[in-house]
Amino acid sequence: MNRILILLLSMLSLASCKTTPSKDYILLTGTISNTTSEKFRLSGQGLRMPIALAEDGSFTCDTIYSGTGRYTFTDGRNTAYLYFETGGTYNLTATINKFKTTAKITGTNPDASNYLLTEYEHNNNLRGVYAEYNSLNETDFSDKQQTIFEANTKYLESFTGLPKEFAEVERKELYYSHYLALIKYESLHRRYTNQPDFKVSDNFMKQFESVDFLDEQAFKRRGSYDDLVKEYFVRKADELAEQEGIDKYLAKLKIFEAIPDDYIKNSLLNSAAKYDIAYTDNIDTYYNTFIAASTSEANNTSFTEKYTALKKLSKGEPSPVFTDYVNNAGGTNSLIDFKGKYVYIDVWATWCGPCLAEVPALKKIEKQYHNKNIEFVSISIDTQDKREAWSKMIADKALGGVQLLADKDWSTDFIVAYKINSIPRFILIDPDGNIVSWNAPRPSNDELITLFNELGI
Template identity: 60%
Template sequence: MKRILIILLSAFCLTSCTENPSKKYILFSGKIENATKKEYRMVKNKGGSGRVDIILAEDGSFTDTITSGTGHYILTDSRNRADFYLTDGGEYHFTGVANDFRNTAKLTGTDPDASNYLMTKYERINRVRGDYTEYNSLNESDFLTREAMLNKSYLSYLDSFANIPEEFAQFERDELYNYHLLSLIKYEFLHGYYTKQPDFKVSKDFLKELEGVDYVNEKAYKLRGSYNKLVIEHFKRKASDFSESEGLDEYLAKLKVFGDIPNDHIKNDLLLSAAKYDIGYTDDFEKYYKNYLSVSTSDENDKIITEKYQGLKKLTLGQPSPVFKDYVNHAGGTTSLADFKGKYVYIDVWATWCAPCLAEVPSLKKIEKQYHGKNIEFLSISIDIEKVRPAWRKMVTDKKLGGTQLIAESDWSSEFIKEYQINSIPRFIMIDPSGKIVNSNAPRPSSPELLDLFNELGI
């Protein structure tokens, strides 16, 4: 009997040592095929912290020890990413082809089910849901029926992975429910957009399921999942309604609504996100800046917006325009802003992948033709990254884009782009014959206000 007890104790010790749940690290190894770089970034997501720089050997292999703890990790390279759920004490091996993780990523090792779910989740959602335009173009009744079926399908797919940790499974159930609510709250805008009914409104009870949602849950908001996006959509919708009912400038309406949020973290996060963009587009950035400061309670955020405000003061009417030199010209050679001295210059900042930019092309062509031979140059600056310059060249040729077609030397990081504080496109700029700013955020070609501006200037 004593001998049997000793054997059992020894077996228990061996099992405990093998599983070793007390390990506070994760072993992560693998190989990335066709890698064009030697370093990838691994970050912990969903409210966690930690970053690991994955260094590849010559053959693309790597081995790393992660000490950031159990959680959701993302291996990323620009827009290419693979998602994992790794646990302390686990050993995992990843393989994938660079620039195509979505279709090639594979993970083996300790309980890989959660990771395999994450790596296939969105591909399956897209496949089951079908065409996004058709889905959002459904009438209300059909959309609700379809969305209820989809939500049930998404949950069934999660449950099909038998060995997912319960903590992760519960989080994902909450995530999928918030994803469902997000689909509902976005339907009104997307349906109007895709069916070309800009005034479309959902019926009174369409958003009934969102009644009672707590939109100021700081812990859930910090996880940066669907709840975070749901909160943003809710308050943006509220600001839009407030702007419409009060006849208030849309940018100032957001400051008012966001500023009234009772949770400081959520309030300041939304204020910062809005102000970084909106301050450059509002008609009166001085008033906007003062209103922003009156509702913000974050000194750190205030410094960021103050810096943008100081930069915008340099872009007002009559200030010398920032310049660019030697941008590659589609017609050959290079071109600088100084080459247009003595003429008005209307600048269009765009990119080949930007749908709103391309939507302005017909109007821009029409205006270029109308003002051909007058004292104005139409100048388009692409901020496409270097590797897609062939696509830029082809598009300019195929679409017979007029004016002077240039490409910025460092896309978004180009000094000219940064000095004009351009963080979204299309963006239009008007400069006078002496090189001074007429309007750093000029009307679009499709806006009647542009011709009013040209007439005012006597062009």
């Protein structure tokens, strides 16, 4: 009898020690009010989950197994950055027309998400109007940015329920974003005050002496750090180009090559080469310099393919052609219509600020070379549904030359063939339809007139 009693007591004791197992998944529900969008997407930690909203804007994301970390909830226009923990249950609410200011998370330890949802607006309110902020003189800018940094740090600390690791990462992000704002000040001050020769003092640059620009783990986390590192080394490249009078794009490769961390070096080399080879003075020298600097076989293979394709755009090679592009004046035009004349092509779009900045200089050159053996052709890559806006801008700005609309915007065969991934781009073709320059000087650059004179136009 005693043995039976002891056995029963032991079983009861074991049962009392058992606990309900914790969930190994995340549950997210919510409601997006007044939305016309039926589909959102949740991504992060390797997850890409489509979310269908009910008629009342409600949704449920059940059994998210991708684990603790950062997530993005978006419909492509409205975005919420969130942080979930395994086992947590969360509820997201927002009003679509005021998404950024109304998005809020409740549920299991929501502080991390609510910090992410509000930090951007908090920083913007501290900074004020971006142009005015960057137009401050050096001393006032430094003082204000330090005040912003301290206020942002206090704001982070006001969320007392933040996971330790999350708080540490965000504290570093504030530190790096602070220095990113500082290092971008010189170029942004030039832009907003129209002072192209403005330079910060040596004392201003001393602030960066304590920053580690070779933290590979921070670089891989992205955020502000990789932008800060890029800005820092590009600045060094600009200084080298000015000191030695060399091509600024080659100067980047030389500076990046000297970076002792292979991951950071190869990342910067690859990101720069994707675009810079389209603007450098000599693509052969650029290619050879890149291959000598890079230690990534994958990058070298990819870049060699691009270089080989670009060689087809060398001076004297037959130009890619365009056919039957809509002419704003009526009808259509093809490149062959201009055979017998030089053709200076301006690739632009109505939404492109730098493109529009070239308009006054382009008008001046068109007038100067009127009745000469050259045709000025502007090709817009606006989408077809923007045709009316394109036509209106041509009229409003009294744009001259031949105004054409590409047939498939960025995917237009002519644009793809010329490897155009940023605008404005200017191309010069000779009377026989061969390439003079696939990256000709801009109208605002005096080198264009020099080139025209050399060609006897």
